[in-house]
Amino acid sequence: MMSCKDVSASVDSGQWETASWWRRLPVYFHLAMCRHCRAFRRYGRMMNNEAGRLGESFAAEPGPDFDTRLRTALETDPTLPG
Ligand SMILES: [Zn+2]
Numbered sequence: 001m002m003s004c005k006d007v008s009a010s011v012d013s014g015q016w017e018t019a020s021w022w023r024r025l026p027v028y029f030h031l032a033m034c035r036h037c038r039a040f041r042r043y044g045r046m047m048n049n050e051a052g053r054l055g056e057s058f059a060a061e062p063g064p065d066f067d068t069r070l071r072t073a074l075e076t077d078p079t080l081p082g
Pocket residue numbers: 003004005007030034035036037
């Protein structure tokens with residue numbers, strides 16, 4: 001059986017999902033038996049999804065009212081010196 005370290009490295013790289021079935025099988029077997037590695041895999045997927053969403057938001061152009069919203073937010077922020 002693969003070690004947790006080996007499985008986490010495989011899962012983290014993401015290359016195991018495109019590997020041949022006989023290379024994926026030990027990873028799936030370990031994931032079926034180890035709740036820690038399943039949690040690590042879930043956490044990695046969540047981080048990848050959030051990073052993708054964040055990247056999309058940076059790539060998008062701000063809306064036409066961006067200047068107004070920014071100015072209003074800065075003028076009404078009580079933590080900023082006036
Ligand atoms: Zn494990």
